[in-house]
Structure formats: structure tokens, C-alpha cells
Amino acid sequence: MLEVRNLSMRFGGLLAVDQVSLDVQEQEIVSIIGPNGAGKTTVFNCMSGFYKPSGGQIIFDGKEIQGKSDHKISLMGMVRTFQHVRLFTKMTVVENLLVAQHRHLNTNFMAGLLKTPDYRERERKALDRAAYWLERVGLMDLANREAGNLAYGQQRRLEIARCMVTEPRLLMLDEPAAGLNPAETRELNQLINSLKEDYNVSVVLIEHDMSLVMEISDRITVINQGRPLAAGTPDEVRNNDDVIKAYLGET
Amino acid sequence: MPDFLYFLQQLINGLAIGSAYALIAIGYTMVYGIIGMINFAHGEIYMIGAYTALIAITGLATLGIAWLPLILVVALVCAVLVSSSMGWAVERVAYRPVRGRHRLIPLISAIGMSIFLQNYVHLAQGSRNVGFPALIQGGFQFGDPDSFQTSISYMQITIFVATLVCMSALTLFISHSRIGRACRAVSQDLGMANLLGIETNRIISATFVIGASLAAVAGLLLGMYYGSVDPLFGFIAGLKAFTAAVLGGIGSIPGAMLGGLILGVSESMTSGYLSGEYKDVVSFGLLILILLFKPTGLLGKPEVEKI
Numbered sequence: 001m002l003e004v005r006n007l008s009m010r011f012g013g014l015l016a017v018d019q020v021s022l023d024v025q026e027q028e029i030v031s032i033i034g035p036n037g038a039g040k041t042t043v044f045n046c047m048s049g050f051y052k053p054s055g056g057q058i059i060f061d062g063k064e065i066q067g068k069s070d071h072k073i074s075l076m077g078m079v080r081t082f083q084h085v086r087l088f089t090k091m092t093v094v095e096n097l098l099v100a101q102h103r104h105l106n107t108n109f110m111a112g113l114l115k116t117p118d119y120r121e122r123e124r125k126a127l128d129r130a131a132y133w134l135e136r137v138g139l140m141d142l143a144n145r146e147a148g149n150l151a152y153g154q155q156r157r158l159e160i161a162r163c164m165v166t167e168p169r170l171l172m173l174d175e176p177a178a179g180l181n182p183a184e185t186r187e188l189n190q191l192i193n194s195l196k197e198d199y200n201v202s203v204v205l206i207e208h209d210m211s212l213v214m215e216i217s218d219r220i221t222v223i224n225q226g227r228p229l230a231a232g233t234p235d236e237v238r239n240n241d242d243v244i245k246a247y248l249g250e251t
Numbered sequence: 252m253p254d255f256l257y258f259l260q261q262l263i264n265g266l267a268i269g270s271a272y273a274l275i276a277i278g279y280t281m282v283y284g285i286i287g288m289i290n291f292a293h294g295e296i297y298m299i300g301a302y303t304a305l306i307a308i309t310g311l312a313t314l315g316i317a318w319l320p321l322i323l324v325v326a327l328v329c330a331v332l333v334s335s336s337m338g339w340a341v342e343r344v345a346y347r348p349v350r351g352r353h354r355l356i357p358l359i360s361a362i363g364m365s366i367f368l369q370n371y372v373h374l375a376q377g378s379r380n381v382g383f384p385a386l387i388q389g390g391f392q393f394g395d396p397d398s399f400q401t402s403i404s405y406m407q408i409t410i411f412v413a414t415l416v417c418m419s420a421l422t423l424f425i426s427h428s429r430i431g432r433a434c435r436a437v438s439q440d441l442g443m444a445n446l447l448g449i450e451t452n453r454i455i456s457a458t459f460v461i462g463a464s465l466a467a468v469a470g471l472l473l474g475m476y477y478g479s480v481d482p483l484f485g486f487i488a489g490l491k492a493f494t495a496a497v498l499g500g501i502g503s504i505p506g507a508m509l510g511g512l513i514l515g516v517s518e519s520m521t522s523g524y525l526s527g528e529y530k531d532v533v534s535f536g537l538l539i540l541i542l543l544f545k546p547t548g549l550l551g552k553p554e555v556e557k558i
Contacts, residue, residue, distance in 0.1 A: 048446075071445050080446070088439045091432075099436040103448040105429050123429075166448060
């Protein structure tokens with residue numbers, strides 16, 4: 001479904017990403033791991049259209065998307081989150097989910113003024129979908145709170161729900177477990193798994209929490225200093241000598 | 252008693268002019284809220300609204316139409332249409348091509364737009380001030396006829412009612428409509444809104460258009476209230492409305508409303524109790540005080556970075 005071929009990203013004299021390749025199949029969870037500063041987020045930024053890669057190809061559903069705008073890529077069904085939570089903090093929880101469905105709504109000014117049947121119908125569907133996901137991530141009781149007042153773990157879940165109401169095919173999560181306690185991390189683990197199983201979504205994950213990564217990933221790509229170091233199933237990666245060296249240092 | 256009536260008179264005058272400032276200030280605050288920049292051509296958009304209304308009124312008069320409600324509605328519709336397309340054009344010409352560049356660049360292109368529009372009206376309409384017919388005349392008076400009488404004109408009542416209607420409609424629109432919801436999302440995090448599939452360009456255009464429409468309403472109202480317009484009509488009103496927006500907290504819509512009213516009342520009180528010549532001193536003095544002691548304005552929230 002997604003194929004990244006020999007991706008490179010250069011900032012002036014610094015080659016932040018060098019010839020990284022990776023592929024994601026339907027209904028698959030692929031993790032990108034590596035030490036701090038390895039270039040994981042840069043890979044994400046290239047994939048989601050924040051950066052125009054200096055070299056290589058990114059192919060989503062058979063179409064080359066490298067260099068396309070973030071807006072276009074997200075409309076194609078690749079949606080991402082960021083290391084820090086980026087909710088609309090001054091809007092309510094349910095409004096966050098409605099505004100994410102903006103493009104499915106009839107925004108014709110006159111239709112809104114006259115409340116045409118089509119307008120009402122779409123608004124109702126959007127509300128249903130929002131309610132469904134609120135229930136799904138356990139935030140129904142907080143629907144009318146300001147998003148900024150939620151606890152951190154709840155904000156993380158709301159962010160995933162906000163991605164899901166746009167009905168993406170590929171979800172890119174940048175350190176979703178950062179700052180979560182072990183119980184919240186377990187909940188997140190279950191949630192991500194069910195996205196794959198129940199909603200046919202593929203997930204690309206950047207994560208430092210190794211227990212989470214090892215448990216839910218189908219495959220793992222390891223990057224070190226911008227270069228691909230290893231790739232394979234969790235077991236293969238765990239026992240790879242290069243990976244152990246990169247993480248623990250050489251003696 | 253006469254003292255109180257005199258005070259009341261100043262209050263009424265102040266609220267009338269303050270309402271109009273508030274209508275213009277909305278345009279400054281909404282654009283700032285969305286793209287973080289001041290629309291320096293906004294005063295000119297207001298001035299063009301007043302001129303358009305005047306042209307429409309004159310046109311209807313030559314056609315021999317004298318039914319007041321029709322004249323007002325036609326003048327309003329024309330003013331809103333012309334001003335809002337002007338607001339849309341200002342964004343397309345002066346802001347969109349240079350968005351994301353250094354902040355000084357759109358500032359300068361907007362000032363250029365303002366100079367262009369002002370001089371265009373100079374050329375097209377002449378630089379002398381033109382009489383604006385007082386379509387709404389008469390009013391109430393109360394108090395002792397022998398000493399001071401407070402009067403409230405139908406024109407002032409029209410300003411209050413029109414402002415109230417516009418503000419309520421805007422508040423409902425922002426809080427309940429889909430476009431309003433998207434406006435709030437874009438103003439909080441433009442990048443994220445873009446990523447979620449909101450057409451941010453359309454939303455930015457919409458804020459310019461909404462601000463310009465309200466300025467056009469203010470242009471018609473104040474044109475009738477003052478009884479004349481000239482090409483510099485928008486300059487000082489724009490400056491005052493900008494002050495009102497900063498006073499109330501730029502980026503905040505209720506702040507712009509409050510700031511406009513405070514500014515209008517403080518001006519009329521200065522004119523009434525001190526001297527008309529001091530009113531600008533007081534309003535800009537107020538601005539300096541606010542910037543010194545509460546730089547985010549009365550209703551603006553300080554930007555606190557979460558660490």
C-alpha cells in the first residue's frame with residue numbers, strides 16, 4: 001500500500017535521512033525505531049508532505065506522492081499525528097471531531113442558511129460518526145468539555161479519534177505513547193490493534209516505548225544516524241547485533 | 252438632574268459612535284485571529300462601503316424612488332457587495348501571494364493596497380467631501396424643556412439596532428455554523444486545520460469577506476450619522492477601530508465589541524466634559540496605558556507556551 005524507496009533528505013550540509021526504504025501492507029503495523037536524532041521524524045515529515053525529500057520515491061496506492069502538499073496527502077487518506085498533542089484546545093471535544101470532517105460537509109453558505117435537507121443529513125452523519133468515535137475511545141462523557149482541559153492521555157486518544165473520523169487508510173503516529181503512564185500505554189496498545197483489526201487501517205508508528213513496539217508491530221525498521229540499520233519482525237530486530245550495538249554502544 | 256441628563260447624552264452619543272467602531276474593529280480582530288496580521292486596508296474598505304452606499308442612494312433618488320426602507324436596503328446590499336469583494340480582492344492581491352514570508356512583507360503590501368484604494372477614490376469621486384443625505388431624521392427628547400434635554404435620535408437607534416443584529420448574527424455564525432467552526436479551528440492551528448482537510452484558503456477569504464461586510468454596514472451608518480464622506484473618511488475611523496481591537500484584545504471578537512464601546516464612550520465623555528480637541532489624545536492615551544499594563548488587551552488571553 002505504501003512504499004518508500006531510497007528516501008533521502010538533506011538540510012544544507014547535513015544528510016538527515018540517507019537511502020531509507022520501507023513498505024507497509026494493508027492492515028499492517030510498521031514501527032520505525034532508532035536512537036534520538038536518528039531521523040525518524042524527518043522520514044515522517046517527508047512521507048506526510050511537510051518536507052520535500054531531496055531524493056527517493058514515496059508511493060501510496062500506486063501513485064508517487066513525494067513533494068505533494070501535506071493537504072493533498074491527507075486527503076488521499078494518509079493522516080498523521082505529532083510528537084506533541086495538537087488539538088484545537090479552545091474548542092470542545094466533539095467540535096474537534098466535527099471540524100475534522102469539514103470536507104465531508106456541505107459548506108455552501110446558502111445551504112447552511114436555509115438548512116437544506118442535504119445539509120442536515122450530512123451534519124447528522126458527521127455527528128453520528130463523532131459520537132461513535134467518542135464512545136470508542138471512551139470520551140463520550142467529556143464530549144462538551146474544552147479539549148484543552150482533558151488529561152494528557154485523554155488528549156492523546158482524542159487525537160487518534162480525530163484522525164479516524166476522516167476515515168484514513170494509513171495512520172502515522174509520532175510517539176503516541178510519550179508521556180503516558182503504563183495503564184494508558186496498555187489502552188493505547190489495544191486501541192491501535194483494534195484500528196488495524198476492525199477498521200482495516202494500516203499504521204506507521206514512531207515510538208520509544210519498546211514494550212509497546214515489540215508487542216504490536218508486525219514489522220520494525222531501525223534507523224541510525226539517518227541510515228537504515230535493520231528491518232524485520234520484532235524477534236529478528238531484537239536479536240540483531242547491529243541494533244544491540246546502536247542502542248547499547250560498542251565495547 | 253440636568254447633570255445626569257448631560258451625562259446620559261454623552262453616554263448615548265458615545266455608545267452610538269462606539270458601536271460603529273466595534274463593527275469596524277471586528278474586521279481587524281478576525282483577520283488578526285486567523286493569519287496573525289493586521290489588515291491595513293480595512294479602513295479603506297469601510298470608506299468604500301460608505302461611498303458605495305452614497306452612490307446607490309443618489310442613484311435611487313434620480314430614479315425617483317423615495318420609499319425609505321427600500322433605499323436603505325438597496326444601499327446596504329450594494330455597500331456590502333462592493334466592500335466584501337474588495338476585502339476578498341485585498342486578501343488575494345496583498346496577502347495570499349506573500350503569505351509565509353517575513354511579517355513585514357504583507358504589512359507593506361497591505362499599506363500599498365490602502366494607499367491605492369484611497370487615491371483611487373480621490374480620482375474617481377474627487378477629494379472634496381460629499382454630502383451624505385440624512386435619511387433618518389427626528390428623535391426623542393426627554394428632560395425639562397427649560398434646562399438641559401437629553402435627545403436620542405432615530406439615527407442613533409438605527410445604529411444600536413443594526414450593530415446588535417450584526418453582532419448577534421456574527422456570534423451565532425462563529426459558534427454554530429460549519430464555516431464558523433472551521434474559522435475557529437484555523438485561527439487556533441492553521442497547519443493542523445490544513446492537514447485535516449479544511450480548505451484554509453477559503454476560510455481565510457471568508458474572514459476578510461465577513462470583516463469587510465461589517466465595515467460596509469458601519470460605512471453606511473456613519474455616513475448617514477456624520478452627513479458627509481471624503482476619501483480620508485476611512486483613515487481615522489480605521490485607526491480608531493484598530494485601537495478598539497487592541498484595547499479589547501486583538502484576536503478576540505467580544506474584545507473588539509467591548510473595545511469599540513469603551514473607546515466611543517471615552518471619546519464622547521472627553522468631548523462633553525473636557526474639550527472635543529482632547530478626544531483623540533484620550534483614546535490613544537488609553538491605548539498606551541493598555542499596552543503598558545495589559546498588553547494582551549482587556550479580553551485577550553496571554554499566550555502561554557506549555558512546556
